[in-house]
Amino acid sequence: MKHKKIAFGDNSKRFSVVEKVLYTFPHHKRLNRSLLIIYDLLYAKFGSRHWWPGDTKIEIIIGAILTQNTAWVNVEKAINNLKREKALSVSRLSDILEKKLARLIRPSGYYNVKASRIKNFLKFVNIRYGGSINRMFKTDLYKLREELLALNGIGQETADSILLYAGNKPIFVIDAYTKRVFSRHGFISQDAEYKEIQSLFMNNLPENAGLFNEFHALIVELGKSMCKSKEPLCSMCPIRSIRRKQNARRSKKTG
Numbered sequence: 001m002k003h004k005k006i007a008f009g010d011n012s013k014r015f016s017v018v019e020k021v022l023y024t025f026p027h028h029k030r031l032n033r034s035l036l037i038i039y040d041l042l043y044a045k046f047g048s049r050h051w052w053p054g055d056t057k058i059e060i061i062i063g064a065i066l067t068q069n070t071a072w073v074n075v076e077k078a079i080n081n082l083k084r085e086k087a088l089s090v091s092r093l094s095d096i097l098e099k100k101l102a103r104l105i106r107p108s109g110y111y112n113v114k115a116s117r118i119k120n121f122l123k124f125v126n127i128r129y130g131g132s133i134n135r136m137f138k139t140d141l142y143k144l145r146e147e148l149l150a151l152n153g154i155g156q157e158t159a160d161s162i163l164l165y166a167g168n169k170p171i172f173v174i175d176a177y178t179k180r181v182f183s184r185h186g187f188i189s190q191d192a193e194y195k196e197i198q199s200l201f202m203n204n205l206p207e208n209a210g211l212f213n214e215f216h217a218l219i220v221e222l223g224k225s226m227c228k229s230k231e232p233l234c235s236m237c238p239i240r241s242i243r244r245k246q247n248a249r250r251s252k253k254t255g
């Protein structure tokens, strides 16, 4: 099916996202209204999250690697160090010695491991795509995903964050907040794996990078501000009344 372009995450409140999606994809058999209603409620509560913070594709990619096992505030410090050194380009990062890179990204924690992961990624881009991030993103989504997953230290969440937020590719990012929220509401089991959770979104929403971008960012905001691991703030939560409807498809598509 050829999808029409649709803007998600804008400030237009004339139509809800459910209305927009049903208008744009009237024959989409796999739509799940519960997911769209959750999106609408979260958007109404939190507004656009303007993700991913970053001026360039390489900055977003480096941020996705640095954010592993640390808070974003620490990533920002590391990114600022790289900016101060004017190091946020494939060529400059490739030229910097790994030891110096580790020192610059020290605030993000695990800095030696992360410096090695960044160097691995740069080697891959240089050898496979002649140092061009744009050429890299011209590759088919699932082929590139496989290539990224083959790199040491790039797991599914990091690969999908790179693909969605730097490459604007329609793939849904899953993290611990997604698992917590959607298992608590009966969409998935508590022990569901990444691929199964991702399939819930990919199989029941229109394939749209803008929607996936905003939806994941909204789930993160919900997880941080309300759906805490202990003592979630359910009485204040905009999606407290939503439960999984039986028509949500769980068949595997991605991965």
Ligand code: SF4
Residues within 6 Å of the ligand: 181, 184, 185, 222, 226, 227, 228, 232, 233, 234, 235, 237, 238, 239, 240, 241
């Ligand atoms: S805070 Fe409560 S109502 Fe909100 S998502 Fe978490 S479990 Fe659900």
